[in-house]
Amino acid sequence: MVATLKDVAIRAGVSTSAVSRTFTDGASVSEKMRRKVEKAAADLGYRPNFLARSLTTRRTKLIGLVSNNFHNPIFLEVFDLFTRRLQDVGLRPLLVNLSKETDPEHSLQMLHQYSVDGVIVASSTLPPAFSKAFRDKKMPVVNTFGRYSSSPEVHVVGIDNVEAGRMAAQSLLARGYKNVAFLGGPEAATSTQDRLKGFREELANHAGIQTSHSFAEEYSFQAGRKEMLRLAQGNLAEAYFCGDDVLSIGVLSAIKDEGLGVPEDIGVIGLNDMEMSSWESIALTTIHQPIKHIINSSVELMAAMLDEPDRYPEARLFPCRIIERGTLRPIPDT
Amino acid sequence: MVATLKDVAIRAGVSTSAVSRTFTDGASVSEKMRRKVEKAAADLGYRPNFLARSLTTRRTKLIGLVSNNFHNPIFLEVFDLFTRRLQDVGLRPLLVNLSKETDPEHSLQMLHQYSVDGVIVASSTLPPAFSKAFRDKKMPVVNTFGRYSSSPEVHVVGIDNVEAGRMAAQSLLARGYKNVAFLGGPEAATSTQDRLKGFREELANHAGIQTSHSFAEEYSFQAGRKEMLRLAQGNLAEAYFCGDDVLSIGVLSAIKDEGLGVPEDIGVIGLNDMEMSSWESIALTTIHQPIKHIINSSVELMAAMLDEPDRYPEARLFPCRIIERGTLRPIPDT
């Protein structure tokens, strides 16, 4: 019913190879032949079948896009950027939702069976072993938002979370806060651990600063809110560095419920700078993570790996910067 | 390098057909043969290649999931539910982002070239012609969140938007508002048109009610906010029915900026009941759209169509209900 290569060949009165070649760039075909074939193809509405083609070329242009982060609004931006960018370079995302799974095996096999050309693991909460499992199967992998230090075998694109933690500490110190805390995402996430590490290291350089930390169960509004309500049972710090914007927004909600004001009573700084954080009713001061650059770079890197599968692994880290909005008190005049 | 059917056949000392059959349910293989083959397959770590298989079976289990809605947080929930549900029934979503495109042709061709088994169009803002284009290519299509009346050729799953508009009008009337307005999404979207239609029809049944309407450019926070700020230049209505929750949240932000209170000065009711609407700091009164049921049903329907491609088209509509939170004044005691 739908036209195949052979149909076109017959109609044009040429061999199937000739038809195949006119649809393969870089193949040797004369102008005359090309015109003849293209005419026949147009008449029949022929389009080459990518899957059949992939059998011999061993290229599907399919990319597994796996994530477990479907409750953090920034991931809508992430998916938007990824799908658009992948489309731009002629790749197609096969989306895999790992929300419940802990075992990579199943999705690994599935992606393998679909012969994806590569896998993008977009998550800072999946364990590094997960990305490594793909690497072990010889699949090109890039772990976007991953931790570069813990899996030098896989390509990582993202930020230096330790540095980001440090940056948060510095901003709080600059604003004269003396009692500060970290309210992180899941304790097992590498992003949480690293941000905490940088935060504490920086604070340790300064005398007379009180510090503490705790964790939310996941990167979500409710988890952030819940943890802050719990903390409010005891003594609160003067300012909180939250592991992520959506957590911060949950925290802001809890603070409001406690009848406290931001930034008068408590300061909050987030991380990510998702679109929502700039909403006038939220106006979250946060550390901007340049996700657009991170994602463009991830896709670029993936595209490069397709041509050079054994490329030596690298970490691409992008600098963050503070976005001042309304949830920290101003820097005092010196 | 990776084991193929033939490798397994050789190692087990049987024909390739035998191997193929042990991996095809319902095929005729003796227990002895099955064991022998499975042993060999396990030794080699063999997994059948789905794409090669699809060539003869004409089933890829790939489903095009196309949307243009990457700025409305509810779509993160939508993608979460879709991907999970599709995975559950053994289907894989090939995600297509149509944000910029107006022309279906390109993605249509691409999905065709990947031999997707079906297409789910998840959008209320893509024109019905879009879904029809897939149908015309004989692909199973379900238009989730579509308008059932305007394209009886394609399967639609969602709500009755006219009814939802009516419901919004009724709630406002019940609360004694006399001057009400509709602030819709893009004017061209069928969802906008239908919600407005129901809203006005219902109001027309009641005397002494003033009404007006206008549209935001897209379903997004900023668009809602912008439109509300524009309206605030003139005379405001007592209550606004917004075409969608994210629009409502933008509207709330604008109202706050104008120094007005909700619900004292102005009432707001949204539609969707996305997770964020229940956040304590937002507490939006809204019409709940049962997206979980809608999506489950969409996937179920798609699965059914794979077995029966010429299934007579149907519309599956789910009832909405009002979720009372804090953005409308209470119903007065009678």
Add this chain to the structure above:
DNA sequence: GGATATTTTGCAACCGGTTGCAAAATAAAT
């Protein structure tokens, strides 16, 4: 114009599977 270099074309095998059909093996019936 003929010899040689270069480009274009078709043949046929292959990518990794599935499947209709007939032969071989096994089970059931007499």
Add this chain to the structure above:
DNA sequence: ATTTATTTTGCAACCGGTTGCAAAATATCC
């Protein structure tokens, strides 16, 4: 133990393409 019915197996063709190789067709050179 035969004969007959049923199940299991392998052969070979096919799904829709690509590609190495050698032959055919063109182009280039003297």
